[in-house]
Amino acid sequence: MEPDFFTAFAQPSALHHSPLKNDAIQGEKRKFINPTSCNNPKLEELQMLLIDWINTTLKQEHIVVKSLEEDLFDGLILHHLLEKLGSLRLEVEKIALTEKKQKHKLAVILEAVAQSLQLEESQLKWSVDCMCRSKMQAIFQKDLLSTLYLLIAIAKHFQPDLPIPSNISVEVIIIERTLTGLRTENAVEYITENRENLEGQAKADAFDELFTHAPDKLDAVKKFADGVILLLLIGQLGGYFLNLREFFLTPNCATEMLHNVNLAVALLTDGGLLDFPVNAEDIVNRDMKTTLQVLYCLYSKYKTKET
Structure with a gap:
């Protein structure tokens, strides 16, 4: 047959x-x-x-x-x-x-x-x-x-x-x-x-949802542009104190802001929170997606941390 x-x-x-x-x-x-x-x-x-x-x-x-x-x-x-x-x-x-x-x-x-x-x-x-x-x-x-x-x-x-x-x-x-x-x-x-694809897709979906349905909340992201809140957040979540001499608490120019963000990126990289390259200038220039990606890394690491 x-x-x-x-x-x-x-x-x-x-x-x-x-x-x-x-x-x-x-x-x-x-x-x-x-x-x-x-x-x-x-x-x-x-x-x-x-x-x-x-x-x-x-x-x-x-x-x-x-x-x-x-x-x-x-x-x-x-x-x-x-x-x-x-x-x-x-x-x-x-x-x-x-x-x-x-x-x-x-x-x-x-x-x-x-x-x-x-x-x-x-x-x-x-x-x-x-x-x-x-x-x-x-x-x-x-x-x-x-x-x-x-x-x-x-x-x-x-x-x-x-x-x-x-x-x-x-x-x-x-x-x-x-x-x-x-x-x-x-x-x-x-x-x-495929965990990597799922996590990447979840992150992309979250960003797209935010851009589409909650544009008003994106204004808050701009507050991270000078690196101050980002540095304080990293220290708070990581359980350590950042010496105020290491960054500009009230930056007056783009150079000082860039210094702050570069320090934040270095801390995140050293702590194993960043697995992709980040251009600090993008955050200083208030690029929404780059800023959200960095914040998402913090969230993924500390989302179960008790406050």
Whole structure:
């Protein structure tokens, strides 16, 4: 029997040897982990964490998972897991013996997950691509990438304290059926949160929100231009006293203001609060974004500090 679109590319060697079915939809995509990433220690760590979590959760059911993609594809263990974690009662057979019943069971389970997590179809990363004709197909075909995305989503929702490692990325291969045949491309994809990007985006979003919805509050930022308040704030938050001889408490010119801000930047850099270059002249010239970035560094460091 000729393999279908998903089975054809379950192994890298199939890339050049197994054709698509004639009825495969143009634009249909398949994405899977490049075998070169399978030996990534961080990826292996993530898999072991999820396996241990499932086995611990289902210990009373005497269920032992050894391989995520091999043991979860038919929905049986996912069924037990959702019942245990979310007290979900699914109207499907516990044990489905035929392929047709297994696919139906898995479809019901994935629909229940989407509803519980309140996710739209476009947010279901385990669907691989919104144009796929069957959103459970990749998992049923034992695709590791889709299985990981599904389990991470379930864990974050039902057991948010599970210490899922951040910044785990893998190389992926993307295959698309086009009019002229197959188009392939390689990419790097984060399967767990990229903390640096999240923090950067949160900071950017906060600045954009301030610029858009609270322009009146930006006037307060201008008060940091001479460096005085900034220096006093650094000393107060850092728990040390700044010798008044080291800066100008009442600067009378741009040169004195620049001296103050340069001192503030040096203190922040020495204290490990700044991980990006800052032009002191920008703050003196009342550049809003630069000033806010510096203040955000202080906030990030001392936001939990009791006052």
